[in-house]
Amino acid sequence: MKGFFRAPWRFAACYAAFLIAAFTWALLDTFVIPHRELIISRARDVAEEVLETLAPSAALTAPEAAADASFYQDAYMSVELTTLRRDGTTCYVADVWLASPALLRTALAENTFGRNVTDTVSELAGTNGAVLAVNGDFYGSRKSGWCLRNGVLYRDSMASAATELLLVDSSGDFSVMDDRAMTAGNADGLWQIFSFGPALVTDGQVSVDEEDEVARSMASNPRTAIGQVGPLHYAFVVTDGRTEESAGLSLMQLADLMRDIGCETAYNLDGGGSSTMVFQGEVVNNPTTNGRTITEREVSDIVYIGL
Numbered sequence: 590m591k592g593f594f595r596a597p598w599r600f601a602a603c604y605a606a607f608l609i610a611a612f613t614w615a616l617l618d619t620f621v622i623p624h625r626e627l628i629i630s631r632a633r634d635v636a637e638e639v640l641e642t643l644a645p646s647a648a649l650t651a652p653e654a655a656a657d658a659s660f661y662q663d664a665y666m667s668v669e670l671t672t673l674r675r676d677g678t679t680c681y682v683a684d685v686w687l688a689s690p691a692l693l694r695t696a697l698a699e700n701t702f703g704r705n706v707t708d709t710v711s712e713l714a715g716t717n718g719a720v721l722a723v724n725g726d727f728y729g730s731r732k733s734g735w736c737l738r739n740g741v742l743y744r745d746s747m748a749s750a751a752t753e754l755l756l757v758d759s760s761g762d763f764s765v766m767d768d769r770a771m772t773a774g775n776a777d778g779l780w781q782i783f784s785f786g787p788a789l790v791t792d793g794q795v796s797v798d799e800e801d802e803v804a805r806s807m808a809s810n811p812r813t814a815i816g817q818v819g820p821l822h823y824a825f826v827v828t829d830g831r832t833e834e835s836a837g838l839s840l841m842q843l844a845d846l847m848r849d850i851g852c853e854t855a856y857n858l859d860g861g862g863s864s865t866m867v868f869q870g871e872v873v874n875n876p877t878t879n880g881r882t883i884t885e886r887e888v889s890d891i892v893y894i895g896l
Contacts, residue, residue, distance in 0.1 A: 607791055620698050653700035661720050661869060666894055668721050670868050675828075676842050678835040681866050681874050682826055682850060683721050683825040685894055690761025690821065693736040695725060695781055697890050702736070702743045702849035704729050707887035709866040711872055719893035722867045723813050723825050726785035727859040729889030734784035735768060738890070741864045753788045755815075755856040757781035763817040763854040765791055781892075783856065789814060789844035790855035793819070797840045811864035811877070815892060816852030824850050825892075862886040 594641050609859040654660045659670045669684045687693060696717045698708040706729055714722035747768050752837045754771055756764045757780045766775070776782065781800040788796050811830035817823055826847065830837020838846070840857060847855035861877030875883045 604886050637789065641765060658869075659733055659758075665689070665896065666720065668868070668894060670721075670873065672855055672873075675837060675846055676809075676836070678838050678842075679829045679874075680838075680846060681827045682816075683866070683868065684850075685721065685763065685823040685825060687821045687823070687894070690757075690759060690780060692894055692896065693757065693761055693781070693823065693888060694718055694719075694893055694895060696893060697738065698729070698888070704732065705889075707889050709885040709887050711867050711870075711885060713888075713891045714867040714893060716895060717891075717895060719867065719891070719895040720869060721825060721895075722891045722893035723815070723827055724745065724859055724863045724865050724888045725890035725892050726764055726783045728784065729888050731784075733784045735771060735776075736784065737779055737782035740780055742773070742776055742782075747771070748784055752784060753786040753856075755781075755783040755786070755788070755854075761817075761821050764854070765796075765854065765856070783854075783858065783892075785858055787840070788855070789840065789857050790816060790848050790852050793848065793853045795841070795844040795848055797844050799841075801840055809842075810860050811835075811862070811874075812838050812840075812843045812860040813858040813864045813866075814843055814855055815858065816847045816850075816855030818851045824852055824855070825866065825894075826875045827864050830861075830864070831875075831877055832875065835875070858892070861889065863888050 609892045611651065620728065661668045665688045667686045671682050673682065696713050698706045698713060710722055710724050728734060731748065733746040734744065735754055736744040753769050754766050754768050754780050756766055759778055759780050768784060787801050790796060807847035809830060812828045814826045816822065824847065828838050862876065864874065865872060865885055866874050872885065876885050877883050878886060
């Protein structure tokens with residue numbers, strides 16, 4: 590043993606190996622190893638009970654169900670999908686009308702709350718019978734940040750850096766709150782809380798500026814956003830990006846789009862390789878992480894329209 594310490598290079602090599610192993614473990618623990626904190630059993634029952642209390646009191650005006658590649662309507666909802674070009678980018682815009690706020694729902698991968706528990710948007714949409722679905726805020730990639738889904742509060746901690754929350758109340762109305770001002774009492778009676786941001790449109794006005802762009806990357810990227818146009822009237826937007834055909838949008842460009850399609854409140858969800866829209870069982874956009882492979886990234890949660 591004395592000889593070991595007389596050879597400093599051996600000690601240094603062992604210490605370096607220890608640091609590398611510890612760093613590797615920390616990365617795996619944070620970004621790869623699943624931490625299943627709560628299998629949703631009773632929590633799911635609570636969500637279903639809330640859904641029952643929010644059941645539609647009146648159906649949408651629809652003589653009969655109808656559906657095609659760009660349109661779906663039944664007695665409870667209508668969804669019209671349009672594709673447009675904006676700033677050199679293909680954008681997919683779903684115009685949504687609902688008979689009840691309970692139809693604006695969320696789902697967690699593997700029906701489980703936890704970190705690094707993931708599945709594709711298309712799989713989650715199929716499992717939950719979604720007519721329309723987009724990726725959520727990828728709550729499971731973080732150890733902190735508010736998470737309330739379908740009326741159930743799973744996490745009530747502030748994010749590591751100050752962020753804006755999107756609150757959806759029991760009437761289906763959107764509002765924005767600083768997470769530093771949020772309390773458990775404020776969460777009473779809410780239907781959803783998302784923690785990603787920033788808010789894109791508030792009171793009908795663009796609410797991001799150049800500082801937000803700097804903080805969250807000025808580069809054009811695939812994007813996902815949701816917005817409220819009016820009572821039980823919403824817009825779901827996903828854009829392509831990182832390809833020759835579509836550059837992607839900056840936050841400012843995304844905010845301009847959300848305002849222009851009529852959103853009074855709009856909010857930025859997880860983007861980049863996570864940005865995915867599924868309509869009637871089909872992935873309608875071109876999800877890509879690196880611009881070379883069109884494939885879905887697994888995510889921890891979705892926002893969807895369905896019963």
